[in-house]
Amino acid sequence: MSQIAIDYTYKCVLLDIEGTTTPISFVHDKLFPFVTNNLENFLNKNWKNNELQEQIQLLREQAIKDVSAGEFPDAKAIPEEIDNNEEEVKNAVIQNITWQMKLNRKIAALKSFQGYMWRGGYESGELKGIVYQDVIEALKRWREIGIKIYIYSSGSIAAQKLLFGYSDNGNLLEYFSGHFDTTIGSKLEKQSYEDIAKEVKFEPTEILFLSDNVKEIVAAKSAKFKVAIVDRPKNAPLSDKDRNDFIVFTDFLQVLAHPEFIASQG
Ligand SMILES: CSCCC(=O)C(=O)COP(=O)(O)O
Ligand SMILES: [Mg+2]
Numbered sequence: 001m002s003q004i005a006i007d008y009t010y011k012c013v014l015l016d017i018e019g020t021t022t023p024i025s026f027v028h029d030k031l032f033p034f035v036t037n038n039l040e041n042f043l044n045k046n047w048k049n050n051e052l053q054e055q056i057q058l059l060r061e062q063a064i065k066d067v068s069a070g071e072f073p074d075a076k077a078i079p080e081e082i083d084n085n086e087e088e089v090k091n092a093v094i095q096n097i098t099w100q101m102k103l104n105r106k107i108a109a110l111k112s113f114q115g116y117m118w119r120g121g122y123e124s125g126e127l128k129g130i131v132y133q134d135v136i137e138a139l140k141r142w143r144e145i146g147i148k149i150y151i152y153s154s155g156s157i158a159a160q161k162l163l164f165g166y167s168d169n170g171n172l173l174e175y176f177s178g179h180f181d182t183t184i185g186s187k188l189e190k191q192s193y194e195d196i197a198k199e200v201k202f203e204p205t206e207i208l209f210l211s212d213n214v215k216e217i218v219a220a221k222s223a224k225f226k227v228a229i230v231d232r233p234k235n236a237p238l239s240d241k242d243r244n245d246f247i248v249f250t251d252f253l254q255v256l257a258h259p260e261f262i263a264s265q266g
Helices: 024-046 050-069 086-102 108-124 133-144 157-165 190-200 214-222 240-245 252-257
Strands: 006-008 012-015 148-152 178-180 207-211 226-230 262-265
Touching (some): 133 252, 178 190, 190 214, 214 226
Parallel strands (some): 148 178
8 A cells, every 4th residue: 555645845854752652750760869879889980990080070160160150159169189189089979960950950061971971771671772662653753754854952862872772662863963062152152053054954944852841941942943842740840831932743654644734745
């Protein structure tokens, strides 16, 4: 039986992860506790590892900015390691990460560190990335019809690749043409979306951005992207205005079927 050919109004999709492709509960109840519960042991075990020290240097540089910005009264510097003060540095790192994670900061240095720690969890099988089944169906469909698929998440690119590479449905990385994180800019800034459009070589109007975060949707829309909000269980509640201003989907099969995004059917 031949399938009906549908043309969509977009040529590229850009997907958020937490609250969009993946339940918020997986991130908050599984990934984040994996970091906080294992942090001290992880630091003790890997302290002499160069990669760990590079990650700590990123945190240190961010801490200097946070202290000097004065916006965060609780922000503290992470000292350089000089003779015999390993414990002092470790404690400062633990304090720093604990503080940032309580605030759920979407800061590149923290996100990079989290991804670095999650790697071992995914590789050992303790962590498996959760991706909604309807997302997988849509990824297949988009790929079949030549729509390019990119990820844009506050999670580091390394962390994104782990989540999709070690998903509960196997390795899903083959579906993606590329990944973006906050090293291209904040997800709340119009400029980040303009820069992504240049990188992926599509006009902003040819890209559909899907996210649970209304502020991200507003930023992408201001850069002339097509947008829709994804409303998954336990996502932040949407206001009547949000629902009035934007298309809201509860799963990706609705995205595929919505008349707003269908150009022609033959
Ligand atoms: C892909 S890493 C796990 C999720 C995460 O840490 C995060 O901050 C996700 O934010 P998003 O921009 O995908 O909502
Ligand atoms: Mg999100």
